[in-house]
Amino acid sequence: MRPGDRWRWGTDARGRSPWARGRVLAALAVLTAGLLAFHAAVPNTVARLGSLLEAFLPWLGLAVVVLLGLALLRRSVTALVALVLPAAIWAHHFGGLLLPADTGAHDITALQHNVSDENTDPAGTARALITAAPDLIALEELTPSALPVYEKTLAAEYPYHAVEGSVGLWSRYPLADARAMDIKPEGIGEGWSRGLRSSVRTPWGEIAVYVAHLPSVRVRWNGFRSGWRDDSAELLGAAIAAEKLDQVILLGDLNSTVDDRGLAPVTSQVRSAGGGFAFSWPAAFPLSRIDHIMARSATVTDVWTLPATGSDHLPVAAGIKLVDGD
Secondary structure, X not given: OOXXXXXXXXXXXXXXXXXXXXXXXXXXXXXXXXXXXXXXXXXXXXXXXXXXXXHOHHHHHHHHHHHHHHHHHHOOHHHHHHHHHHHHHHHHHHHHHHOOOOOXXXXXXXXXXXXXXXXXXXXXXXXXXXXXOOOEEEEEOOOOOOHHHHHHHHOOOOOEEEEEOOEEEEEOOOEEEEEEOOOOOXXXXXXXXOEEEEEEEEXXXXXXXXXXXXXXXXXXXXXXXXXXXXXXXXXXXXXXXXXXXXXXXXXXXXXXXXXXXXXXXXXXXXXXXXXXXXXOEOOOOOOEOOEEEEEEOOEEEEEEEOOOOOOOOOOEEEEEEOOOOO
């Protein structure tokens, strides 16, 4: 073979044309396209593989990049043509998140943060959250020892707060009718309290704010374990559906992405924003946005993450446009 022959797109040493080689790569491209387009068809009956796929669905874009590199190395026109399909589907689903968010004006800023029950610097974490100047702050994994630190550090800027179990809400605006929300699935012991509902009296009218921390999921050798999370999501979705106030804001660690069908009872009630992936977990190398700020009868204009604190999650903030209730 003469120098440079490997870069030519003619027949290879076995006499195959660019259209005849790379068929395996083309098949993998079609498979990737199928998973992107029809992820809902992947069953959850076997190890909840459907939810596992949906939890990391945006990362199938990496498969397209890898296959592109292999197709170029293989000099396969067939594979390159096949890759147009998954690339187009990925761009349709997630391409808009790469564009700058059309934030527009928003009325309030909300912040959501799982502060971690192993956080060794709750005071520093609270101060970091204050610098973002949110109007609402929702915290999860509050421990009895750390809670007084958060209360003391946030008190000056956020005079109104409510705590139920391990979740809490701090606000610049008065709270009313704050109460625990039962999202505990069957099988979890007593003392598990991770839901809170409160009214917030804003200049734009009274809104309902929900704070929730759904049960964790686990990836094990025998599959994706999300049964408790899914049951808790059903309870949360039912609570939001029954909410009498029109405008609702949900702040919480939902332990999966909005693409995960396990969160359908919630995502059918409230919506988030496009523009940016805002991956929040794990903090050291964020792979997924499992911390969410969503709304009903209000618009989440944009979502972004803040710098790491002492938690294994990144704080997530969002601008929200409310409807004047007067």
